[in-house]
Amino acid sequence: MGWVLKSGVSTDNGVDTNNGLGLSVDPEPVVYNTDQTTSITTETSPPSSPPPVPPSTPHVVMMTGSTQSYRLPATLQPLHYTLRIKPLIHGDQSVSGTVDIDLEVIQPTSNITVHASRMAVILKGITLEGGLGNSPIPVPSITHFSTDNVRNFFTAHLSGELGVGRAVRYSIPFVASLKNWGEGFFTFRYNDTGVERIMLASIHHPSFTRQAFPCLDEPQLKATFTLQVTRETNMTAISNMPIAETVPVEGEPGWVVDTFQKTPMMSPHHLLLVVTPFSYVEVVSKTGLPIRVWARSETLNETSYLQQVIVELLDYLETYTAMPFPLPKLDLVAVPADSPGAYGGWGLVQFYSDKKLYSATANSTDHHNYLTVLTAHQLAGQWFGGLVTPRWWSDIWLSKGFATYLHHLASAHVLPDEALVKNRPFHMMHMVMAVDSKPKCHPVHLNVKNPQTQRRMFDSITYHKASALIRMMNHFLTPDTFTKGVRSYLKTHEYGNADQDDLWEQLTQAGHEDGILDTHLNMSTIMNTWTLQPGYPVIRVVRDSTGTSATLLQERFIVVKGNRKRDRHANKWWIPVTFTNQTTPDFTDTRVQVWMSDTESQIQVNQLPSADDC
Template identity: 35%
Template sequence: MTGRRATATTDLQAANCIDYGKQCSRKGYFISRKAAVLIAVVYICSLVLTGLLVFYCVPRSSSSKLQASDTNLARTFRMRPQVTLPYQKTHSSNRLTTHTIPTHYRIQLVPFIMEDNFTTSGEVWITLKCLEAADNITLNINDIEVQESSVKVTQLHPKKDLSIQVVDHVYNTDAQTYSSILDQQLMPGGQYELYIKFMGHINDHLQGFYRSSYFDPETGQKRWLASTQFSPTDARRAFPCFDEPAFKARFTVSLARSANLSSLSNMPLNFTEPMSEIPGWEWDHYNETVPMSTYLVAFIISDLHSLDATMTNLSISEDSFRFTVWAREFALPQTSYAARIGPRILHYLETYFNIPFPLPKQDMVALPDFGFSAMENWGLITFRESALLYDANISTEVNKERVAEVVSHELAHQWFGNLVTPWWWNDLWLKEGFATFIGYQGLHHVEPSWRNKDQFIRDHLQEVLMLDALESSHPISVPVQHTDQIREIFDRVSYCKGASVIRMMNHFLGEETFKRGLTNYLEVHKFSNARQDDLWQQLTLQAHQDGSLPLHMTVKEIMDTWTLQTGYPVVTVTRNYLNVSAYISQERFLLSSNTITNATWWVPLTFTTQEAPDFNMTQPQLWLENVQSTVVEGLPGNTSWVLFNVHETGFYRVNYDHANWRLLISSFQQLPDVTRAQLLDDSLNLALSGRLEYRIAMDLTSQLITDVEYLPWSAALTALEHLDTMLALTPAYGNFKVCEAGIRRGILTSFSVAYFSFTSN
């Protein structure tokens, strides 16, 4: 590479001057004979090495015709060394340019699902629109061998198409890109077609186009299948593509398969025909998709069996709509619960968003091997078996709840993530946070007795409050460029904190304003991409129209403090019992309390009092408007408690003065179980951080002796586990264990009384 070679030569010359005490004049370099010999040897070796690299690493071209002999593709591909193109900036970003954008892909894949040859042979025709003049077309590939002699670029004209010559092929293995270098410029506004024939692997990494297997319980035979997992950046492992979420296009997929297997893709099957090249094989041709991102494309080739879901009394999209669940033949009966709730949740979400589901079918598939719980591929959702299968005879209620939660989460993605997709992965939370929050709404619709809206507080909000109190946390919206960085942000901050601040926003805007704002956002950006500011804009317009937000405030101004900075505040309420007021202040909550920051948030403040308790009023009575403190007046006297953050709708903790904590402890058993869980979680974590004396936290915890509700106990046990770890090597550990044992004995006694009372009746 010339850039590196020039630098190395200059460095060597400078070293010679230093080593031999020679002065380098302007007209040349004067070096010793030994140095000259050394340079000559290095130069000759570099020439030999370059020749070897060219001979062994440059891919050889092959026939452009599809042959059965393609099945002999070598398992390991050789890629060219990384090359920095003259038109690329050498920076850390792996992003594609926007010189050309795809509008349509026609993909033909021949997957060979054979134990001695898990390979694919494929062809892709990509229709492109040129936005800026460029002499190259660069797109993503990974673990794919381009058959260079097949690559063609055509300028599309109404009268006659024009061929453009490809003069070079350049690979960047770090950026996972392939570039066709052209002999002329592509013209802005022009329509072009790029054709590539390629070879690939059906890998065993559970990413890209991968293989899976299971054993037939009757015959003991091992059965193979092939499926896809393209999110976030692995469509490029299956076919050359513009593998970024903003490059939406339509896809027409054709899959070849053995006649004893079947295939699935995002859209319904259009028609099947015999495959002339391989006897006993068939082509499945699928209908064209709506505009979508590459990570949502999916296909499966298998011998799985199906169960059609019941659609009675559900007005989903149109009469011909089909909802189907797939699994191994002997596991198919275990899909009945998912088949029952899936259409009901989908119908609920259509009503919630006031936008019809845009596809003519929805498949949900249980796969023997899957790297995640599930993946929201549009119209073809894939699941780990444990996230979709439920057998009432052997599964627990926890299993059932898990299936319902995952199904609802993935169906919510069909709008948030699929219909409207984030521009880039820094806004991953925009789809995952919403799918988590809205998924709980769908779950509540089909299983209201589970109280999952309250369960959300334990499963998501309180869990991530603990994680986000660490200095190692990160903002919800975080800049990412490399594929490794993208994978790292699929974490509880993106999912759980994202969902929790959305829940907070739902409460401070009000349910109806929130829903109307979401509908407007989805309508404006459907089949396209959006950034978080686009959502803030629509919610602000609706909030101002409805009067649910003062005109001097915007959702962007509020929510940027929650999405663009790390952590969250602890709100400290210090009451003045003489003038019945309270001084309210905020600071970032960190478990390592020695760290001081100046961060502030727009904090929606809700509160209720012992004199007039109201645990349903969750719209803010006042705000901490991104300032350190404020004062609240008109509070009750010193015999009544005050409680802030009603129903824990805000993403923050609350600390009180000593007297108010004592008032709350004395009334603990009269408070709702959600509030009891909130007080336990806050007090124990405040004690962990050194902001509250342990006596207050343990006195609250001792109230659990007669408490038989799940939420308070779950909150306390999680925090007590951390206390156990921290105190294990201290003198206080013995006293702590005695106290903890007393609390546990109390609950065992309470449960025993409740159990015997229940069984006797």
């Protein structure tokens, strides 16, 4: 690329991969590296046809050690991104491009702040112009830039104020590295029948989109996206939406530009890209959705079970949610990486080991069970996460908990005779109870203030305890009422954001309408005791001599080292209580018979069956 290193340590493409900030020592910097206390300049023109160069380049002010909020200023709402990129997969492992961000001012501001990390920003190519339907008043000029290496902020300071309702287009050319495994856009090498090949994949949540391109990298800042990818003709580009147009690159034989269809409103971390030489097989869902399974050509015929089960799982989830799949297509890519798990992007699922899709025991029951559960989880996230996205990472359980709960239901539906699949939710619940009984566990809803806490949220509490709480709500509200509330939640907030209070509102309304929840109760009062504090209660039942009444006592169950097995903390919960008897045993009716509130350490329950009936 012709980079010249001025100071510090750089990768071979001039894009550093350490944390920090830097400023060029040149009197008129051309490139600013948002990642390292390093400065670099370019000997050639910025790539990808950047916007017009302003007459002079504003200077950069470096700010470090910020103790302020990690959240972006609440002044701008992104409306649309146009992202044009050229990943040099077989070259120097860099990706160059330009992002145009259409913004609406929602509070008066004299600066524009975006996230950018581990990339070089080409200062001379940055422009700020008026957006659509704008006033004739000129847009203020950019006087200088500032950066914050702690919060990954890149801020343009303006000569004047932008008023409420003003629309602007902010264009930033950049160059990033493809060498950061599992973060942003990245490449990796794999063996294909003795031949080493390379491909590009992407992982963007919880805070890696800012390493792929400059953006407002917060989940509540949804926008539409148009993606243009310049690629080699022997590769295929796959993203959230179908390709709208492919044209050759003039003067560059062997290269083409794919323009993808405009996305619906979605969070920045949902924009994904795979560039690969893979082949695919296509199946069609029962509602006509095209589904492509991508893999190495010699192993594609071993994905037959996935092709079958994906159709059944989608049918179940569309029925459960009463909503069709929210995008016009679905791609599943078997990434040949030796890494656990999968990444369920919206409309594009990446399995991070193709052995998960096929293996030497691909026809075994265990493999089918595993693949069914894994696929069901990624598909459930298309609605709970893609269609309706948690407003902030504090409520990520609304995505991961529901995906876990629904992968249990969907898998059991597809494989009704498999005991392992049926018993999985109870096994996972017992596992997370061991975690949740420790003194220093975190609640399901945690006040997330920084990226470190964001990453902490992706654990068994968020996935499995949340799933158990969802299952509990399904029981005490009854499946019909609970499903009614969940469907209303999805419909009310489709293509938008939500937090747990939005879910409580819809479930409360359904419970009141169906007469399942007393009108003096609401789900917020009940469920906040389960999501806002850690742990869970243990209930002691002390019956009287006749057995017709009992005293119920609650306290937090907590395991500590030493001789003490319990530690009485002040935590209390709203607990739904139900019971049956030996004469007419009914374990299917799970409606609440008695509530134990969070202000009660004990309650008296009367009209129980006598001791002789038990």
